[in-house]
Amino acid sequence: MSAGPLLPPLADPPDRPALAFGTDPAAALTYRELAAVAGGLAGRLAGCSRVAVWATPSLHTAVGVVAALLAGVPAVPVNPKIGERELGHVVSDAVPELVLAAPKDQLPPALSALPRLDVTPRPRESGFSGARVGVSGSPSRGIPEAEPPADAPALIVYTSGTTGPPKGAVLSRGAIAANLDGLADAWAWTAADRLTHGLPLFHVHGLVLGVLGPLRRGGSLHHLGGLDAAGLSAAVDAGATMVFGVPTQYHRLADELTDDPEAAATIGRARLLVSGSAALTAVDHARIEKATGLAVRERYGLTETLILTAALADAEPEPGTVGRPVPGTEVRLAPLPDASGDDALGAVEVRGPGLFSGYLNRPDATEAARTPDGWFATGDIGRWTESGVLALVGRKATDLIKSGGYKIGAGEIENALLEHPGVAEAAVIGAPDDDLGERVVAFVVAAGEAPPAGELIDHVAGLLASHKRPREVRFLDSLPRNDMGKVQKARLPR
Ligand code: MCA
Ligand code: AMP
Numbered sequence: 001m002s003a004g005p006l007l008p009p010l011a012d013p014p015d016r017p018a019l020a021f022g023t024d025p026a027a028a029l030t031y032r033e034l035a036a037v038a039g040g041l042a043g044r045l046a047g048c049s050r051v052a053v054w055a056t057p058s059l060h061t062a063v064g065v066v067a068a069l070l071a072g073v074p075a076v077p078v079n080p081k082i083g084e085r086e087l088g089h090v091v092s093d094a095v096p097e098l099v100l101a102a103p104k105d106q107l108p109p110a111l112s113a114l115p116r117l118d119v120t121p122r123p124r125e126s127g128f129s130g131a132r133v134g135v136s137g138s139p140s141r142g143i144p145e146a147e148p149p150a151d152a153p154a155l156i157v158y159t160s161g162t163t164g165p166p167k168g169a170v171l172s173r174g175a176i177a178a179n180l181d182g183l184a185d186a187w188a189w190t191a192a193d194r195l196t197h198g199l200p201l202f203h204v205h206g207l208v209l210g211v212l213g214p215l216r217r218g219g220s221l222h223h224l225g226g227l228d229a230a231g232l233s234a235a236v237d238a239g240a241t242m243v244f245g246v247p248t249q250y251h252r253l254a255d256e257l258t259d260d261p262e263a264a265a266t267i268g269r270a271r272l273l274v275s276g277s278a279a280l281t282a283v284d285h286a287r288i289e290k291a292t293g294l295a296v297r298e299r300y301g302l303t304e305t306l307i308l309t310a311a312l313a314d315a316e317p318e319p320g321t322v323g324r325p326v327p328g329t330e331v332r333l334a335p336l337p338d339a340s341g342d343d344a345l346g347a348v349e350v351r352g353p354g355l356f357s358g359y360l361n362r363p364d365a366t367e368a369a370r371t372p373d374g375w376f377a378t379g380d381i382g383r384w385t386e387s388g389v390l391a392l393v394g395r396k397a398t399d400l401i402k403s404g405g406y407k408i409g410a411g412e413i414e415n416a417l418l419e420h421p422g423v424a425e426a427a428v429i430g431a432p433d434d435d436l437g438e439r440v441v442a443f444v445v446a447a448g449e450a451p452p453a454g455e456l457i458d459h460v461a462g463l464l465a466s467h468k469r470p471r472e473v474r475f476l477d478s479l480p481r482n483d484m485g486k487v488q489k490a491r492l493p494r
Contacts, residue, residue, distance in 0.1 A: 003150035006069055006173045009191075009218040010035045017194075017220040019211075021059045023234075029059065029121060031218075034066060037121045041067035044117060045098070048073045050156070052096035052114070054105050055202035056080045057225055060119040062201070062211050064100035065155075067119070069173070069212075072148040075100075076156045076168070077202040084108065085416065085463040089165040093361055094156055150174025156360055157204060159303040162399035163411035168360035169303045176208055178353035179306035180216045182326035183209070186310040187272055187297070189242070191218035196240035198226040198249065204303050205277050205405070210244055229256035233263035241271040246405030247280040248436055250296060254287035261291070268292035272313055274299060277405030278437045279392065285319040298322045300392060303407075304369065305376055306354035309390045321389040322382075328352055331390065332375065333382060344383040345393060349375040398489060401430030403438050406467045413470065416463045417442055422451030427479050427487045428470065431494065442470035443479060443492050450475050 005011050009018075013031035020028035029037065045051055045068055053064045055077035068075035076094045078087065091110045099111045103118040154173040158166040183189060195214045199206030214221040222240055224231045227249040236243075245253070250273075257264040267273075273288065276299045289295045299310035300322035308331050311323035325331040333346025355376055358366035371377055379400070382392045399410040410428040417426035425445035430438030444456065453473035461469040480491035 003147055003174055003177065005147050006154065006177055007066065007212070007215050009215065010038070010066070010070065014218070016218075018215060019059060019062050019221050019223075021057070021062075021223045022225055027059045027121075029063070033121075034063065034215075038063050038066040038070055041100075041117070041119060042070035045071040045073045047071075048097045050074045050076060050094055050096045051117075052076045052078050052091070052094070052099040052111060054078055054080055054099060054101035054107060054111065055200070055207070056102065056105065057198070057201055057206075057223060058102060059121050060100075060102035060105075062221075062223075063121045064119045065201075065207065065211065066215065067100070069154055072152060074153040074156055074170075076158075077207055078111070079200070079202045079465050080105075081466040082108075083460075083462050083464040083466070083468075084110070086165065086465055087111065090158055090168070093165075094168055148173060150177070151357065153357065155208070157202070157207075157303050160400070160407050160409035160412060161365070162397050162409050164409070165412060166409075167362050167365055170357040170360055171204075171208070171306070172357050175306060175354045175356065176212060177216065178328055179326065180208070180213050182328045182354070183213065183299075183307055183310060184217060185327045186299075186323070187242070187274070187313045189213070189217055189219070193217065193219040193241045193271070194222060194239050195219065195242045195244065196222040196224060196232065196235040197244040198224040198231070199244060199246070203277075203406075204301065204306060205244065205246070208306065209276075227253060229253060229260050229263040229267070233260075233266035236267050236270045243267075243270055243273045245273075245275055246277045247275055247284065248278075248404045250275050250280060250288055251284050251435055254284050254291065257291035258287070264291035265293075268294055270294065272297060274310075276301060276307070278402045280319075282319045285317075295319075299326075300380075300390065302378055304356040305350050305378065306356075308348070308350050308354075308378070311389070318385065318387065318389055321385055321391045323389050325390075326352075326354070329354055333384065334371070334377075336381065342383075345381055346383065347396065348378045348380040348382045348390070348392070350378060351375045398429075401428075401438050401440055403430065403433070403436045403440055403471075404467060405437075406465075408440060408468050412464060413440060413442065413460055413468055416460045416468075417444060417456060417470075419463070420451065420456055420459045422446055422448065423456065425479050427489055427492060429489050429492060431472070433471075436471075439471040440468065441472045441474065443474050443476050445476055445478055 013035035018031045156168040295317040297311035301307035329352035401408040413428045424447035431441045433439035
């Protein structure tokens with residue numbers, strides 16, 4: 001299977017802005033500069049089996065990932081707030097040959113044991129030259145001349161399941177290209193667009209849509225580090241046309257904009273506000289529209305499938321819905337065994353070119369996620385509205401929590417809690433939360449005297465990524481269990 005380049009503008013790079021991080025002019029590159037700097041680095045990566053990228057929200061991360069893609073080497077973006085246990089799992093599962101990081105980054109032991117290449121994209125004003133990429137380590141091995149095949153792996157993105165450690169979703173070059181092109185159709189996304197956001201760069205949302213999206217189109221990205229009213233209105237004032245965010249970011253923005261009509265009016269000059277990774281509440285949808293005059297478009301996806309559905313740029317958005325199948329993607333609702341009499345509800349299944357190639361080293365899990373006729377079962381439950389758009393109504397697994405747009409497996413946190421000597425039993429749930437959508441709540445039966453809640457929270461944050469830490473710990477004398485001894489989470493006190 002042959003394919004055109006994943007990032008076409010880098011083949012004959014124009015002298016137009018490509019990437020900018022924050023407000024420091026030194027943290028910005030044109031396409032010509034990016035092609036030179038990433039090309040130089042790619043020459044040193046080519047031939048590697050896989051590389052880890054210490055994925056801080058920085059130009060270094062974007063350059064490192066682009067370099068790996070140019071070299072045809074699969075990149076494994078690593079959350080820089082990852083805990084020790086989780087990092088150990090990622091490193092032993094993905095077995096990266098090298099790690100790419102910024103020179104100032106301090107890497108934890110599991111990564112600092114690997115050969116390291118420092119990424120130092122040089123600012124324009126210092127007489128930029130691609131040859132000045134600071135790389136220590138292996139000599140140049142030459143960039144492959146031919147574009148790798150469409151089914152070649154581009155990224156391995158770790159995502160949580162209900163139990164066990166996160167699984168590495170292998171995303172091919174062809175899946176990324178096809179999905180980004182489908183989104184370009186849905187949103188009329190072109191080289192004229194300047195995208196802005198403040199998303200992390202170790203997940204599909206921030207990295208695939210948020211960095212590779214603009215680079216595939218030939219447009220530009222302005223990464224803000226976070227999303228607040230002042231930063232966002234300045235970015236729109238400076239020419240940003242599209243905004244991506246998770247619902248928690250829009251919720252906080254809505255709070256701020258209530259008291260800042262000037263920022264709201266400026267943000268309203270953008271072309272498109274897009275929300276995804278979790279459900280945006282109708283209340284926040286209305287608050288943003290009232291303040292800015294712009295209705296937020298929702299889109300729905302998974303790490304494994306990329307984006308399935310999106311509200312179209314030129315259609316009237318319907319709050320509480322996630323739009324139509326992205327061009328090229330088929331979405332169906334399969335009957336639910338226990339739909340409580342509501343026949344319109346179904347299990348969301350997807351087929352199309354954006355699907356992942358499988359979980360790394362986990363053929364069993366890959367197989368389990370596929371239906372007998374080859375569709376991917378998302379685990380989400382939805383229904384089609386009368387106008388033909390998808391509304392999500394829930395998830396099959398109660399042990400998956402979505403907090404701030406991050407997917408978190410209850411089992412992984414329970415296991416981490418049980419490693420603390422003060423914990424005899426643990427049950428973790430997602431409790432409704434205005435800001436985070438759901439917040440991680442841990443119910444704990446102490447072994448002897450109850451340890452301080454903060455100690456348990458820090459314990460989890462040290463082993464796993466910090467966003468997986470419980471926001472609340474409640475001590476119980478015992479967990480509610482059925483006759484078989486299985487914890488009945490529905491009976492936990494809310
Ligand atoms: C606090 N912190 C701690 C502790 N307590 N760290 C360690 N131990 C502790 N005990 C620190 C954190 O490290 C962090 O530091 C700060 O406190 C706050 O962290 P956090 O709780 O994460 O911040 P938040 O304010 O609650 O974050 C909200 C957020 C974030 C910004 C919305 O959740 C976020 O970025 N969400 C994006 C999720 C996303 O991209 N999902 C995509 C996957 P510091 O301040 O230094 O950071 S879904 C996907 O890709 C699919 C395809 C899709 O549909 O999009
Ligand atoms: P992840 O595995 O982190 O990629 O998260 C994928 C999950 O996020 C999906 O299965 C959905 O449950 C949820 N999700 C993504 N986008 C939306 C959205 N717009 N509305 C509701 N849930 C969403």
